[in-house]
Structure formats: C-alpha cells, structure tokens
Amino acid sequence: MLETIEKINSAVNNFIWGVPAMICIIGVGLYLSIRTNFLQIRKFPYAIKTTIGRMFKKKEASDGSITPFQAVCTALAATVGTGNIAGVAGAIAIGGPGAVFWMWISALLGMCTKFTEVTLAVHFREKNAEGDYVGGPMYYIKNGLGKNWQFLAVLFSAFGVLTVFGTGNATQVNTITTAIDSALLNYNVISQNGVSTLNLIMGIAITVLVGLVLLGGIKRIGKVAEKLVPFMALFYVILAIGVIILNYRHVPTVFASIFEGAFKPSSVTGGVVGSIFICMKKGVSRGIFSNEAGLGTGSIAHACADTRKPVKQGFFGIFEVFADTIVICTLTALVILCSGVSIDFGKAAGAELTIQGFTSTYGNWVSLFTAVAMCCFAFSTIIGWGLYGARCIEFLFSSKVIKPFMVVYSLVAILGATVDLGLIWSIADTFNGLMAIPNLIALFLLSGTVVKLIKEYTEF
Template identity: 75%
Template sequence: MLHIIEEVNNSVNAFIWGVPSMVCIIGVGLLLTIRTKGLQFRKFGYVLKHTFGTIFDKKEAEEGALTPFQSVCTALAGTVGTGNIAGVAGAIALGGPGAVFWMWCSALLGMCTKFAEVTLAVHFRERNDKGDWVGGPMYYIKNGLGKKWQFLAVLYSILGILTVFGTGNATQVNTIVASIDSALFNFNVFNEDNVGNVNLGIGILIAVLVLLILLGGIKRIGNVTSKLVPFMAVFYIVMGLILVAVNYERVPEVFKSIFEGAFNPRSVTGGVVGSLFISMRRGVSRGIFSNEAGLGTGSIAHASSDVAHPIQQGMWGIFEVFADTIVICTLTALAILCSGININYGKAAGAELTISGFTTTFGGWISILLAVALCCFAFSTILGWGLYGSRCIEYLFGPKVVKPFIIVYALVAIIGATMDLGLLWSLADTFNGLMIIPNLIAVFLLSGTVIHLVKDYFRNPESQRLEMDK
C-alpha cells in the first residue's frame, strides 16, 4: 500500500514542481515586475535604505504586533533553513553549476512576487480575538476577492496545516539530529549503541523549546527569531566569505562554469547533465523552495508588522528574498564550487556536499560549527512554520484550537528525531507545491491592488515613513 502511495505521490510531485509550477511562478513574477515597472530593481537602493538601513533603529511595536524587523526575522526563520544548505547542493548535483544562474533568475522575479504577497497580507489583514494582527493568503483571498473565492482560502489553509508537520517540523528535526550525530561521531563522543537515546533526548528538548516559544504568542516568537536569525545568518555568511577568500583563485572559473553551464550544462558536467531544462528546473525549484516566493507562507509573518502603509513591509519582502537566495544560497554554491571537491553530477546530494566543501578547505573541525549552523537554521524553520500552521488552523476553526495544535506540533519533533521519515518528506513537498496554486491565483487577481498601493505610497513616501515613526 505504501509503495502505491509513494508512486502516486511521486507522479503528482513531479507534475507540481515541473513545468506548470515554473510557468505559473515565473509568469506571475514577470507580470508583477512589468506592472510595477521593475520595482525591485529601480527602487532597490531605496529598499535597502529603508530595510537593512533601519535594522538598528529603536522602535517598539504596538500591542498584538511586531516591529518590521521582527516580522522579517520571523519570515526568514521559515525560509532560511536546511534548503539553503542541502537544497542548493542538490540543485548543483542534479542540474550542474548552471542551476545557480537559474536560481538567481527565479530570485530576481521572486523579489517582486514576495513584495506583492507581503503588501497584500498587510493591506487585507485583520485583528483576531486576542487583538493580534493576522493575515496571509487566506485573508487576502477572503477580504480581497470576496465570498465566491472563499474555497481557495480554505484550500490554502488545509494544505498549510498538512505541510507544517512535515516540511516545517519533522524533517527539520531529522536534519538537526543527523548533523549532531555526524559531528559527535567524527569526534568519537559516542558509538552507535547510544544513538537512539541521544536522538530521543534531542527530540524531547526541541519539543519543549518549541512549545515554550510558540505558546508565548507572536511577541515571544518575534523576540526569539530577531535574535536567532541575525546570529545564524551572519555566522554562516562569515564562514562562507572566508572560504571564498581562501579559494579566491578559483572564483573566476567558478563564475564562468555557472554562466556557461546555464545554457550548455553538458560542457561543464562532462555530459552527465546535458539538458538545459533540467538545469533550469533544478535552479528555479530550489530557489522557490528556499525563498518561498509564490507559496505565500512568509506573508503570514509579515502581516503582524506594525507599519503605517503596506508598501513599507512589502519592501522587507524584497530584502528577504535577496538575503535568502542572492546572499546565503549563493555563498553555499560558492562554498561547494570553489572548494574544488569532486561532484558526482546526476546523483542526488544534500548537506553532506556542502559540508565536504567546508571540511576540504578548513579541516574536520569545521563540522562542529556547521552542525551548529544547521541546528540554528532548522530550529528557526520549526518556529516560523509553527506560526504559519497556527494561523492556518485558526482561520479554519477559530482561536480555541491553536493551543492544542501547538502541543501536537511540538510533539511531532520527537517523531522527527527518532523515526525514518521516508514518505513523509515527499508528501510534505507535494502539499507545499500545491499551496502555490490558490496563492498565485489570488496574487494574480489582486495585482491591480498592489499597483494602486505602490502609486499611493510613492506619491509621498517620506510622509508615510514619518507616520510610521510616530
């Protein structure tokens, strides 16, 4: 029976993450880019000034809301995860270095898609019974498109709930225990007889931490992610930059292989990856999986932001994709390609390929630091997706079911730490891909609203900012 389910799921998964999804995601991103006149490019300096340039501004959010920086950190907590380390490695192994070029292309369009999602989430958000701001695809479908489209909001919420336990929790915990086990084995801290008990202990600890943080509500989630995300991002970026600096002589050749491999994969991979479409598909799909532009999930966190105008938070959406894909994913790719390690093109690979790149350059001791980075990445993803799941279930059944959901969600961490997940990862990936459909339909139909808000904001952007700073 499981074999049949797996075959059916593989077929659905291949379709969802194949040509249709790429056409939809790239198409909507291109449409938004055209309609906003390339906002993510022509206003990029303005975006950096009013996002990254305001990180150290002291500002307290109103009750039931987060500061813009806390909101983007919570969203980045869900996007900056093991996909940045394992996903990029897999894209290169199966699509060649050229996959990195297509990953960049998807990110450049994805900036505008994420901008639109975040803008709509803030514009159409509402207060829940606790007084917290709630928003996201289900709310901009409900409040932006009306009752006849309500089924899309329900569908999105159901798919979101089905996805969080796998993509957002069990698989992330599994990555945490695998990285810790690997590091401890390398230094002979314990043997195989102790693995089960150690993994159980890790699972219980993660479950307790997740429970305490998520039950604390949006404020506690924002406080934790605003400290954890910058730490893990800067830590990983510094390690990546040092690796590239050490191997600086290989950098020109690496970039040549990326651009050449984008249009002629065969010339770089020795004929193993000979299809331009395969390289493109791997790069685009991994880019989307990493930054979630098109899935709409990140906008759920952004909707909690204390801002005067939706466009102000929409700019953080552009920054989020830039930081996640253009910066962190690119450093992962360079860490692999600049290290000079042997890549078995055409065969699946994951975090071990990235780890090999670092250990080849620095030695085995770096595996401990990488294990720390992986744990931080994965744990932050668990928190981010915990928020997404609680908002989805609250939309369907009301606030009373949120606490029971959080308890069950936290306990799933123990399963992820102690069991072979197998089919669960693939199923979660399929549900994740299905979330694209209702979200992109809504973003497409509401694109006119985004354009109206852009024009409204940029008539006098500084007055909007002064209003926000009051």
C-alpha cells in the same frame, strides 16, 4: 496500498514541483514585475535603504503585533533553512553549476512576487479575538476577492496545516539530529549504539524549546527570531566568505562555469548534465523552495508587523528574497564550487556536499560549527512554520485551537528525531507545493490593487 500512495504522491509531486508549476510561479512573477515596471530593480537601492535602515531602529511594537524587523526575521526564520545548504548542493549536483544562474533568475522575479504578497497581507489583514494581527494569503483572498473565492482561502489553509508537521517540523528535527550525530560520531564522542538514545533526548529537548517559544505567542516568536536569525546568518556568511577568500584563485573560473553551464551544461559537467532544461528546472525549483516566493507563507509573518504602510513593509519582501537566495544560496554554491570538492554530477547530493566544501578548506574541526549552523537553521524553520500552521488552523476554526495545535506541533519533534517517516516527507513536500496554487491565483487577480497601493505610496 503503500506503493499506490507512493505512486500517486510521486505523480502529483512531480507535477507540482515540475514544469507547469514553475511556469506558473515564474509567469506570475514576470507578470507582476511588468505591471509594477520592475519595481524590484527600479527601487532596489530604496528597498535596501528602507529595510536595513529600519532594522537598527529600536522600537517597541504595539499590542498584538511585532516590529517590522521582527516580522522579517520571523519570515527569514522559516525560509533560511536547510534548503539553503542541502537544496543548493542538490541543484548543482543534478543540474550542474549553471543551476545557480537560474536560481538567480527565479530570485529576481521572486523579489516582486514576495513584495506583492507582503503588501497584500498587510493591506488586507485583520485583528483576531486575542487582539493579534492576522493575515496572509487566506486573508487577502477572503477580504480582497470576496465570497466567491472563499474556497481558495480554505484550500490554502488546509494545505498549510497538512504541510507544517512534515516540512516545517519533522524533517527539520531530523536534520538537527543527523548533524549532531555526524559531528559526535566523527569525534568518537558517542558510539553507533548510543545514537537512538541521544536522538530521543534531543527530540524531547527540541519539543520543550519549541513549545516554550510558540506558546509564548507572537511577541515571543518575534523576539526569538530577531536574535537567532541575524546570529545564524552572520555565522554562516563569515564561514562561507572565509572559504571563498582562501580559494580566491578559483573564483573567476567558478563564475565562468556558472554562466557557461547555464546555457551549455555539458561543457562544464563533462557531458553528464547535457540538458539546459534539467539545469534550469533544478535552479528555479531550488530557488523557489528556498525563498518561498509564490507560496505565500512568508506574508503570514509580515502581516503581524506594527506598520500602517503596506508598501513600506512590502520592501522587506524584496530584501528577504535577496538575503535568502542572492546572498546565502550563492555563498553556499561558491563554497562547493570554489573549494574544489569532487562533485558526482547527475547523482543526488545534499548537505554533505556543502559540509565537504567547508572541511576541505578548514579541516574536520569545522564540522562542529557547520552542525551548529544547521541546527540553528532548522530550529528557526520550526519556529517560523509553527506560526504559519497556527494562523492556517485558526482561519479554518478559531483562535481557541491555537494552543492545542502548538502542543501537538511541538510533540511532533519527538517523532522527527526518532522515527523514519519515509513517505511523510514526500507527502508534506507535495502539500507545500499545493499551497502555491490558490496563492498564485490571488496574486494575479489582486495585482491591480498592488499597483494602486504603489501609486498611492508617496515616500519614494
């Protein structure tokens, strides 16, 4: 029975995160870019000026909402996660350095996709019974496409609820416990026998922390995100830039390997990775998995922003993909490639490859700091996905189920810390990909609305 489920899930997962899905996500991104005359490139300076400029403005949000900066931090909390550390390492190991180039391409198109998602989410949002702004793919499907398309909104929400417990919580908690265990074992602070007890304690502690944040509502989620995300991002960026500076002589060679490997992988990987298709697939899929452009999830957080201008908030979507993939993912790639660590091309790799890049440059002591960074990344993802799950289950039922959901969601952290859930990880990943299908259909059908909103926006 278990083997049958594994085979079915593997087949569906390979399709969802395979060529057809990537063609759809890249295709919709390209279509939206053409319809908006490549807004993400034309107005990129304006987007950076608008977003970064608004970040430093002190402003209190009205009731039922959060500030635009808190909204982007909440969205980044969910997207900037272990995928930026482990996902990039895996893409390079399987696809070669050229995978980074295709990651950039997916991000370039993903900027426009994310802009569209955020703009529609703010434009079609509602206020719930509690007086909070609610929005996202399920609401722009419901309010933008009408009753005949309602089933897509239900599908998106159902897949979202099924996804959050695995992708958003248990796997992230597992990352936290693994990072801390490795760091403490490395310094002989604990023995192998004490790991299970420590993991249980960590699971309970994470459950309490997640519950305190999520049960405080959208205001508390926003306040935690706006403090945690800039800290963890800046912390990681400084560590990564340090590696690059200390290995600056390798930088030209690394960039040459990225561009050459994108079109001729075998020349860089010694023939192990000889297919452009594998290189492209790994780069694109890891880019999409990291920045979530096309999945629609980030727009749920942006819909809570205290703003009357959907297009203006949409520029935060461009900034979000840029910060997540072009900045943080690229820095991770450079840490691995500039440090000169041995890469076993063609074989799976994860966060350990990135950590090796740091330790080979700074020494073993930095493993403690990378453990802290990974904990922050994973915890922020748990918080962000908690909001997404709450909004999805609220759409399916009502706002009355939010608090019971938050309690159950928080308790899953104990399972993630103590139990090897195996197949659950893969199933959650499949449902995560399935969320993209109704969202992409909606983005394609509502592209005209976005073009109209851009034309009406007069602040360029």
